Amino acid sequence: MTVFKSMQINATGLNLERLKLDTISTNIANANTTRTENGEAYRRKVVVFRERLSAETDRQSGLASVRSEGVSVVGIAEDQSDFRLEYSPEHPDADENGYVRLPNVNMVDEMIDLIRTQRTYEANVTALNTSKSILKKALEISKD
Amino acid sequence: MNVNGIGTGSISRIADKQSSNTGTSFKDIINDQLSKLNDSQIRADQMAQDFISGEVEDLHAVMIATEEARLSLDLALQVRNKIVEAYKEINNMQL
Numbered sequence: 274m275t276v277f278k279s280m281q282i283n284a285t286g287l288n289l290e291r292l293k294l295d296t297i298s299t300n301i302a303n304a305n306t307t308r309t310e311n312g313e314a315y316r317r318k319v320v321v322f323r324e325r326l327s328a329e330t331d332r333q334s335g336l337a338s339v340r341s342e343g344v345s346v347v348g349i350a351e352d353q354s355d356f357r358l359e360y361s362p363e364h365p366d367a368d369e370n371g372y373v374r375l376p377n378v379n380m381v382d383e384m385i386d387l388i389r390t391q392r393t394y395e396a397n398v399t400a401l402n403t404s405k406s407i408l409k410k411a412l413e414i415s416k417d
Numbered sequence: 418m419n420v421n422g423i424g425t426g427s428i429s430r431i432a433d434k435q436s437s438n439t440g441t442s443f444k445d446i447i448n449d450q451l452s453k454l455n456d457s458q459i460r461a462d463q464m465a466q467d468f469i470s471g472e473v474e475d476l477h478a479v480m481i482a483t484e485e486a487r488l489s490l491d492l493a494l495q496v497r498n499k500i501v502e503a504y505k506e507i508n509n510m511q512l
Contacts, residue, residue, distance in 0.1 A: 277485050287477040398477075405484055412491050 278342075279404040285325060285343030286397040292346060293320050293390045297383055304378045307366040314366075315376040317352035352377055454493050461486035 296318050306315040325345035330337045354377045362371030464482040467473040 280481055280485065284478065284481050288475060291475060405488070408488050412495055
């Protein structure tokens with residue numbers, strides 16, 4: 274329904290932030306994982322997203338236009354930056370020189386991303402609440 | 418300034434309009450909108466059920482669905498109030 278469009282737009286934002294939060298959680302949980310399915314250390318995951326557009330025709334003028342309809346997730350990519358190297362020969366995943374490859378997860382970066390995700394989620398909720406209160410106010414028109 | 422004589426032309430035109438509009442009567446519109454309202458209430462209810470059973474993972478989707486249902490109900494209530502008001506107004510008309 275078009276009345277609730279602004280709410281639906283923010284809903285896509287909320288979906289994205291939730292997915293980001295899940296990804297950050299995975300990164301933090303795997304911050305020290307040296308073993309994955311492909312044999313190397315864990316690579317940091319990042320959510321790739323883009324603006325969601327929808328083509329629509331104006332009812333009055335009949336002109337076709339492209340409108341933004343929030344955000345959509347493209348996929349989850351892997352950070353290709355280098356692994357951290359740590360010398361610990363007793364580690365089972367150490368190479369022949371005694372070095373262990375640790376994930377390219379930087380805990381401080383993850384924390385910053387976490388805060389940013391939380392704030393963006395909150396901003397989306399605020400925008401959503403505003404559109405809700407606008408609709409509620411409109412219902413008050415000509416109320417006794 | 419044009420002065421038009423009193424004729425049956427305008428009345429027959431109104432009658433024509435009414436006969437051509439019989440497809441969507443006021444009753445049909447109300448029924449249609451009420452069923453849409455019912456659908457949104459059912460959808461919100463279903464979302465809550467799905468969330469409890471774990472099929473829907475997003476809490477905000479449930480909240481938005483319930484909020485949409487609530488706003489739709491509020492709007493329907495306002496429209497109903499207006500209809501009743503208009504009906505009463507006509508009913509109290511002195512002839």
